[in-house]
Amino acid sequence: MKLPEESVVHGSPAPASPPPAAQPQNLPALDRLLRLPACAALLDAHGHTLVANEARALLATLRAQALAGDLALGQIGADALAGALAERLQRRLQPAMRAVLNLTGTVIHTNLGRALLPQAALAHIQAMMASPNNLEYDLASGSRGDRDSIVEGLLCELTGAEAATVVNNNAAAVLLTLAALAPGKEVIVSRGELVEIGGAFRMPDVMASAGARLVEVGTTNRTHAQDYERAIGEHTALLMKVHTSNYAVQGFTSAVDEARLAPIAHARGLPLATDLGSGALIDMSAYGLPPEPTPQQMLAAGCDLVTFSGDKLLGGPQAGLIVGRKDLLTRIRKHPMKRALRMSKLPLAALEATLRLYLRPERLAQDLPTLRLLTRPLADITATAQAVLPALQAALAPRYQVQPVALQGQIGSGSLPVERLASSGLAIAPVDAKGVGRALAQLAEALRALPLPVIGRVQDDRLLLDMRCLEDAQVFIGQIGLLRLSDKR
Structure with missing residues (x-):
């Protein structure tokens, strides 16, 4: 059969004609678009206001494409328009804060929300937020109550403190303590302890904001008891x-611990405060983890006030906790800034439920996600990596190689910065040695684009996926088939 002449060019098929371009006048009016049968379900589900706004924005985008000659007629059929509108609505309604899979190897990851809340806290939050509650109401007397009372008894029982209060984070706890106890006066701190955390918490800046005057003593690496005595x-x-929880000074060093410093302060009638930051309420070494100072130890050593975080090693919500002497806590509570920094009912409910878990220490490693992940057996982590390996290999071949690998993770959020956790995971490397950085960036982007975004870390020309925090392999395996890699090489 002879082919038509116009389809043959020097023995080769002529290139296919481009699809006809759509013109701006081909686009439907807004009301016509909304009357399409396929849009009826969208209107029922979302209401007229949102659907109309997104439809208007869709038409504006398509009109700009038509004017540029980049819009095909096939893109403005009824089904295509309804599908495009549905996609816009889905993107518009997607929350900015989303759950992710933390495969970075950092358990308490500041950028990924720090500590995971235990189930008991989630259940208590739901119950308290869905109903009126006694946030500031004394059920026994029928009179106004104090929200601190919700957790003060628990904190005193767990730490041995005379009194306790809570604010919205640990930086606020330090700020409020200084503002209440040292306005216009001097606070003595070792030069080696003037920490900065995350670029937003710098001890000298917090001191100045509280109206206190910082007096530095000692040197960066060595501070002695007489340095404090001379500065008073x-x-x-x-x-x-x-507590320098986010870095370590090693080598020729000297510091004065709380047990030695407390008598110096008390001999001059001064209180001693210590900021622990990381918030461990238990002896971490009892679980095979590196030791971290606890509020109990600091109070026993003679500290009058201890401040620490709720969402790090404590394993609860973001909070700043202050425990110690009753007279000092009374002054702190009376400061006007206390109301501005107080915790709302949502994190307070989560904190109470988390603290109650510590009343059953034998179950803590099971009930507290942070401790459970930190103490997860290496064999379990390795088994998770092996379970994920085949599906990931199949999805990434032939462009990438996936291999099991031993890894070193970390606790995170400034806690025990030089300590490492033996872990296991998968290492992904491009087969083509050219453009390794671009290939890994594309893969990382594709993993983040999954319905449940996967966050790993790039190191030594490999994308590493640490499986310590993935307790259910199927959560990852079930969405590997949705992985879409860019064709750009």
């Missing part, structure tokens, strides 16, 4: 220790 004067209000 008539304007001194407080001696302060700051």
Whole structure:
């Protein structure tokens, strides 16, 4: 059969004609688009206002494409328009804060929300947020109550403190303590403890914001008891220790611990405060983890006030906790800033439920997600990596190689910064040695684009997926088939 002449060019088929382009006048009016049968379900589900707004924006986008000659007629059929509108609505309604899979190897990851809340806290939040509650109401007397009372008894029982209060994060706890106890006066801190955390919490800046005057003693690597003694004067209000939880100074070093510093402060009638930051309420070494100072230990050593976080090693919501002497806590509570920094009912409910878990220490490693993940057996982590391996290999071949690998993770959020956790995971490397950086960036982007985004880390020309925090392999395996890799090489 002879082919038509116009389809043959020097023995080769002529290139296919481009699809006809749509013109702006081919686009339907807004009301016509909304009357399409396929849009009826969208209107029922979302209401007229949102659907009309997104339809208007869709038509504006298509009109700009038509004017540029980039719009095909096939893109403006009824089904195509309804599908495009549905996609816009889905994107518009997708929340900005989303659950992700943390495969970075950092358990308490600041950028990924820090500690996971235990089920008990989630259930208590749901119950308290869905109903009126006694946030500031004394059920026994029928009179106004104090929200601190919800957790103060628990904190005193767990730490041995005389009194306790809570605010919205640990930086606020330090700020409020300084503002209440040392306005216009001097606070003595070792120069080696002037920490900065995350670029937003710098001890000198917090001190200045609280109206206190910082007095630095010692040197970066060595501070001695006589440095504190010589610095105390008539304007001194407080001696302060700051746990350097997010870095370590090693080598020729010297520091004065709380047990040695407390008598120096008390001999001059001054309180000693210590900021622990990481918030461990248990002996971490009892679970095979590196030791971390606890509020109980600091109070026993003679500290008058201890501040620490709720969403790090404690395993609860973001919170700043202050425990210690009753007279000092009374002054802190009375400061006007306390109301501005107080916790709302949602994190307070989560904190109470989390603290109650500590009343059953034998179950803590099972009930507290942070501790459960930190103490997860290496064999379990390795088994998870092996379970994920075949599906990931199949999805990434032939462009990438996937291999099981031993890894070193970390606790995170400034806790025990030099300590590492033996872990296991998968290492992904491009087969083509050219453009490794671009290939890994494309893969990382594709993993983040999954319905449940997967976050790993790039190191040594490989994308590493640490499986310590993936307790259910099927959560990852079930969406690997949706992985879409870019064709750009």
